[in-house]
Amino acid sequence: MNPIDPPQPSLPPGQFGLPVIGETLKFFRDAKFAQKRHQQYGDIFKTRLLGSPTIFMRGVEANRFVLMNNDCFEVTWPPSTRALLGSLSLALQTGDMHQKRRKLLAQAFSPRSLTGYIAAIEAITQQYAQRWQQAPQGELTWYPELRRYTFDVACKLLVGLEAGSDTSLGHAFEAWCEGLFSIPLALPWTRFGRAKKGRDRLLQDIENLIRHRQQNPSSAEDALGLLIQAEDEAGDRLSLEELKDQILLLLFAGHETLTSAIASFCLLTAQHPQVMAKIRAEQRQFAAQPLTLEHLRQMTYLEQVLREVLRLIPPVGGGFRKVTANCIFKGYQIPQGWNVLYQIAATHSNPQLYPQPDAFDPDRFSSENLQNQTVDRQKYGYVPFGGGLRECIGKEFARLEMKIFAVHLARGYDWSLLPDQDLTLITVPTPHPQDGLRVRFGRSSSGGA
Numbered sequence: 001m002n003p004i005d006p007p008q009p010s011l012p013p014g015q016f017g018l019p020v021i022g023e024t025l026k027f028f029r030d031a032k033f034a035q036k037r038h039q040q041y042g043d044i045f046k047t048r049l050l051g052s053p054t055i056f057m058r059g060v061e062a063n064r065f066v067l068m069n070n071d072c073f074e075v076t077w078p079p080s081t082r083a084l085l086g087s088l089s090l091a092l093q094t095g096d097m098h099q100k101r102r103k104l105l106a107q108a109f110s111p112r113s114l115t116g117y118i119a120a121i122e123a124i125t126q127q128y129a130q131r132w133q134q135a136p137q138g139e140l141t142w143y144p145e146l147r148r149y150t151f152d153v154a155c156k157l158l159v160g161l162e163a164g165s166d167t168s169l170g171h172a173f174e175a176w177c178e179g180l181f182s183i184p185l186a187l188p189w190t191r192f193g194r195a196k197k198g199r200d201r202l203l204q205d206i207e208n209l210i211r212h213r214q215q216n217p218s219s220a221e222d223a224l225g226l227l228i229q230a231e232d233e234a235g236d237r238l239s240l241e242e243l244k245d246q247i248l249l250l251l252f253a254g255h256e257t258l259t260s261a262i263a264s265f266c267l268l269t270a271q272h273p274q275v276m277a278k279i280r281a282e283q284r285q286f287a288a289q290p291l292t293l294e295h296l297r298q299m300t301y302l303e304q305v306l307r308e309v310l311r312l313i314p315p316v317g318g319g320f321r322k323v324t325a326n327c328i329f330k331g332y333q334i335p336q337g338w339n340v341l342y343q344i345a346a347t348h349s350n351p352q353l354y355p356q357p358d359a360f361d362p363d364r365f366s367s368e369n370l371q372n373q374t375v376d377r378q379k380y381g382y383v384p385f386g387g388g389l390r391e392c393i394g395k396e397f398a399r400l401e402m403k404i405f406a407v408h409l410a411r412g413y414d415w416s417l418l419p420d421q422d423l424t425l426i427t428v429p430t431p432h433p434q435d436g437l438r439v440r441f442g443r444s445s446s447g448g449a
Helices: 024-029 033-041 060-068 079-085 095-109 111-133 142-159 168-178 191-215 223-229 240-253 256-271 273-283 293-297 300-312 367-371 375-380 395-412
Strands: 044-049 052-057 073-075 139-141 318-323 327-329 332-334 339-343 413-417 438-443
Touching (some): 033 044, 033 052, 052 060, 060 375, 079 191, 079 240, 095 111, 095 223, 095 240, 095 395, 111 142, 111 395, 111 413, 111 438, 142 168, 142 223, 142 240, 142 256, 142 395, 142 438, 191 223, 191 240, 223 240, 256 300, 256 395, 273 300, 273 395, 293 395, 300 395
Antiparallel strands (some): 073 318, 139 438
């Protein structure tokens, strides 16, 4: 080397593990995989996942660097996820096509659309709550029920289908979800193999829904109706094949991560009755008013609680990006062709950002505390929905459903955790308690709010 040449930046610390598969099995099996390595190596480390060298990064600076640096990074997903989402899915699109399609799909989550969803979410929430209180001895395993609830809401609002969890679409969807983050071995007995079959059935059911709607236009304002009619700036509409992939993505976005978030709210408020008492006290101010977007915005303590739920147990642990050009971060080489995983969960549990990060403390998000934080700290230190150009398109839909669910249950129902259950969180595909969140559920003895 020429003595005047500057030294080349080194690769981040870490180890690749076994040939080809690297540390993939440890990553899937150990919920604290990233946390342990961050403790050992710091905010950035390298490993190998699913055959690709991968750099894990956490923290405000790392998130800003990855989420806003479109010259060096483009979105990518594990091979199993790419195969099951479909090549036409918004999640896999990049560049101008991604921006055009995002504008089309965003129509389903505009304030006008969200306002039109409120009554249906309320009705389905009330129906499920009444059903849960009739469980034998008032006891139920709640997580599977919450999956049914969010899928029914998603099906009603996205494709106009009633009680979607009881249909062939619902059964195929469950098999499909289980393989999204798996080793992509397409054998009949593997999760991925079953998920591929589930995808075929899902696409057929979705195509039937699309064709029926095209032949029988409905005045119902659901996402499918909007997307069938939606046009881009050039006057082009979505093809049948693209409609299928985009609807499948919206069903996933409106179900899987949202179920995890709602289950976490139920778990954490059961464990912290003082928080639930404060939620109910706030609800007394709104009990006589109809639920509107404006009234929901005024529920500031409930907003703090839901933000803290998503901090402590984010439904998505991080996001993959493909490195498209060599770059340097904090003196480390980030080589072209590698993957980067920006860390949501690890950022949210960083004690430098959140003192006592394992504690459930909604006051972290009080207006007084937020006033003392920089814009970057708020924007990139709290990223449950990602950020930048690829921030979750259904973010406001998720927040709306979480709030309506929380309001109705806090006003009228009590729940407590049953003893002798494993509350350890399984993290794949999204966090949920090992034993399915077993609770005693019933009408509130105090009349709720």
